[in-house]
Amino acid sequence: MSAADLAALAPILILALGSAAVLLTGAWWPRCAPLLWGGAAIALAAAFTAALYSPPTLEIAGFFRSDGYGRFFTVLWSAVAALTLMTSLRYAEERHFEGGEYAALILFGAAGMALLSASVSFVGLFLGLEAFTLVLYILIAFHREDPLGAEAGLKYLVMGAVATGFLAFGIALLYTASGTFRIAEAMTALGAGAEMRPVAMAGMAMFLTAVGFKVSLVPFHLWTPDVYQGAPAPVAGLLSTGSKGAVFAALVTMWGGLEVGRDLLEPLLWALSAITMLVGTFCALRQENLKRLLAYSSVVHMGYVLIGLLAGGADGNGAVVFYLVAYTVVNLGAFGIIASFSREGGEPQNFEDFRGLGYRHPLRCGTMAVFLFSLAGVPPTAGFIGKFGIFYAAVGSGYILLALLGVLASLVSLYYYLRVIIVMFMSDIAAFPLHRGTFSEKAAVGLCLLATLWLGVLPGALLDLITRIL
Amino acid sequence: MIVPMSHILAISATMFLMGFACVLAQRNLIMVLIGVEIMLNAVGLTLVGASALWEQVDGQIFVIFLMAMTSAEVSISLALVVYLNRRKHTLEADAFSEMKG
Numbered sequence: 254m255s256a257a258d259l260a261a262l263a264p265i266l267i268l269a270l271g272s273a274a275v276l277l278t279g280a281w282w283p284r285c286a287p288l289l290w291g292g293a294a295i296a297l298a299a300a301f302t303a304a305l306y307s308p309p310t311l312e313i314a315g316f317f318r319s320d321g322y323g324r325f326f327t328v329l330w331s332a333v334a335a336l337t338l339m340t341s342l343r344y345a346e347e348r349h350f351e352g353g354e355y356a357a358l359i360l361f362g363a364a365g366m367a368l369l370s371a372s373v374s375f376v377g378l379f380l381g382l383e384a385f386t387l388v389l390y391i392l393i394a395f396h397r398e399d400p401l402g403a404e405a406g407l408k409y410l411v412m413g414a415v416a417t418g419f420l421a422f423g424i425a426l427l428y429t430a431s432g433t434f435r436i437a438e439a440m441t442a443l444g445a446g447a448e449m450r451p452v453a454m455a456g457m458a459m460f461l462t463a464v465g466f467k468v469s470l471v472p473f474h475l476w477t478p479d480v481y482q483g484a485p486a487p488v489a490g491l492l493s494t495g496s497k498g499a500v501f502a503a504l505v506t507m508w509g510g511l512e513v514g515r516d517l518l519e520p521l522l523w524a525l526s527a528i529t530m531l532v533g534t535f536c537a538l539r540q541e542n543l544k545r546l547l548a549y550s551s552v553v554h555m556g557y558v559l560i561g562l563l564a565g566g567a568d569g570n571g572a573v574v575f576y577l578v579a580y581t582v583v584n585l586g587a588f589g590i591i592a593s594f595s596r597e598g599g600e601p602q603n604f605e606d607f608r609g610l611g612y613r614h615p616l617r618c619g620t621m622a623v624f625l626f627s628l629a630g631v632p633p634t635a636g637f638i639g640k641f642g643i644f645y646a647a648v649g650s651g652y653i654l655l656a657l658l659g660v661l662a663s664l665v666s667l668y669y670y671l672r673v674i675i676v677m678f679m680s681d682i683a684a685f686p687l688h689r690g691t692f693s694e695k696a697a698v699g700l701c702l703l704a705t706l707w708l709g710v711l712p713g714a715l716l717d718l719i720t721r722i723l
Numbered sequence: 724m725i726v727p728m729s730h731i732l733a734i735s736a737t738m739f740l741m742g743f744a745c746v747l748a749q750r751n752l753i754m755v756l757i758g759v760e761i762m763l764n765a766v767g768l769t770l771v772g773a774s775a776l777w778e779q780v781d782g783q784i785f786v787i788f789l790m791a792m793t794s795a796e797v798s799i800s801l802a803l804v805v806y807l808n809r810r811k812h813t814l815e816a817d818a819f820s821e822m823k824g
Contacts, residue, residue: 376784387795403806404821410799414796415743418743421766424766428770428773429732429776432773434781
């Protein structure tokens, strides 16, 4: 590894070494809030380094991209880590979390997500994915007094460990068939004349199974609602945005470099996308818990992103990246609001807890309504532009039926998102007053709101940026 | 290579399926984790075999990464198991099903 490689790794090194520094500081100086602020500052430093410093090499040791694409996602996931830490400040203090450990884990998770998004080799992909999966095992069960947290941690652990096995075996089989870990070259083993094509096909199937688990595609989505419900709200935000977006960012690189075998995978991904949208939508309809609703909504959204991935080309890939950004800011904001309402006794989750809450906390409930409209894809929000891009790319590439299914799923989704808004604003006040929220929580949620509206009204700047980095 | 790759693949696939069956069939958390370990060891075997097949060290290096990752995973999962055992005084997976899943 040369000096140029190290320089290109600078943002990741800031995250990883900063994580170690925060962990050690926390051991000697156990103060929650300053450590979390420190963690947020380190994440922002990494984001600025990635955004402003243009590294001398475009690839790090054949493992990771350090071009615009890799840097873009490093900035995004570092910012997600910073916002997560900001929304966790009071949450962590009231529940007596170890501040050093919590901040260190989130920073390390962001490093893993950034590495996964930038990977061009299966080794890098595996290590990046595992880096943040291991972090999430701990974070989901971080609240030791919460019985649901323990159960959620267990479910994610068992599912995640099996998915890791499938991922590793899939990679091993692809390596057996192709003799290389570089993703683009390994994929040639899927070609029609390749010597060990069946082995490569089995490997690809196992790889897709593991990916299905990680981004919760139907039929591998069963863990999602339980884990979201049991995890602390800020961690659920990180889980639903970073851990899924990073996998899709790596898939965009992979799918874009796929020259052979596309005909093989296309029907499979088509079916996965369709069934994910259908099942996710139907399950979301009968939820009475906001966190579970957001879990099923994330299942449906992963189905939409899969359409964009299938469509491919500059249009499809650009739409996927834009959608990931839009989905990330909206979901982070929604879980941030749940965290800001939380009291020492617990978080408001059931619809009952939100009945008429719009009259007690109009600002935050209004913001929540904007986020829900964005998830449903109503203009002028980021979600609308994201969905428009995906469906436009799908129609352009001939996936008209999938686009139609997506539009129908969006229409139905309006029903279950509106239900939450109706509960909040159109019923008598029944809910108990919740926490008033602190400055850091409101600032983080406000930033997400600003980004949602800005991307919805003036998406041009981000779209230009995405066209340049792809 | 003295041993044909197909034999290595057959053994490792059998091991992998046995590990997976262990995960699905066992209700005790420790046994579930052992099943996952067997799955990952099957992966290691495949990688070493493929490494010999292609006469490269890449596969063997990946095995070392895999072992490091596995030990981290085991330490986290055993910590979680100890914590769950303290909560409910049982290691049966079915005891942890309060949420409708």
